[in-house]
Amino acid sequence: MKNNSFLIYLVIFLFFYSALLFSQNINSFSNPPNDKIKLENLSLLKDKIIQYHSSGQYYKDLQRICGKAWDKLKRIKPDSNSTVVFDVDETSLSNYFFLKDMDFGYIPFLWDKWIDSAKAPAINSVKALYDSVITKGFKxxxxxxxxxxxxxxxxxNLKEQGFATFDTLITKSRNDLPISTSLFKEMKRIALTKKGYKIVGSxxxxxxxxxxxxxxxxVKLVDYMYFIK
Ligand SMILES: [Mg+2]
Structure with missing residues (x-):
């Protein structure tokens, strides 16, 4: 008799516990954690990106950001190790027209072919910032x-686009692939610091x-085309 009571209580407990779990699942479907993201048709987003560039707003925003960055950097008196780190894609060089032709998709072998062509144009505002940085005596x-x-x-590509003076270009090796780009870049900056570079801007x-x-x-520039972790 005692055993039977225990079994009844166990069945009742499992019933309510299952109901609780089920209701939580329902809630998690109806309230996804990213429900603040505004859903929009992909083709509309692509049109917005094209409009952002063709209207000239993208270039105006870059000019404003790079201008502000220079206002701050020019106050620093560089010593022989003061260094500004620049990224390459969508920072120094633009892949916008290539990506637009690809309908903003990523097709690895076409991307590699594009990089090999070394035809990416300089981004003018960043090139101007680079020129100021070099003229002032930063590395x-x-x-x-x-x-x-x-x-x-x-x-x-960098040299042909006027980025002729720099200490080094660091790219990703096979060993760097398992880690995120964030970590890869941080590790490389830390290694540069250990070598004696004094990084004053990124x-x-x-x-x-x-x-x-x-x-x-x-110095965070705008890029609505892709996101790299
Ligand atoms: Mg980039």
């Missing part, structure tokens, strides 16, 4: 998420260009 280092096999094409289109230590002034 420049490029840290890019591009792969090692794209190193030579990247150097060629310029990039992604937050992963300026995550963590040794960034100096963070």
């Amino acid at each position: 420049v280092v490029f840290i890019s998420g591009r792969r090692d096999y794209q190193y030579a094409a990247t150097i060629k 310029v990039g289109d992604q937050y992963s260009d300026m995550y963590g230590k040794d960034t100096g002034l963070k």
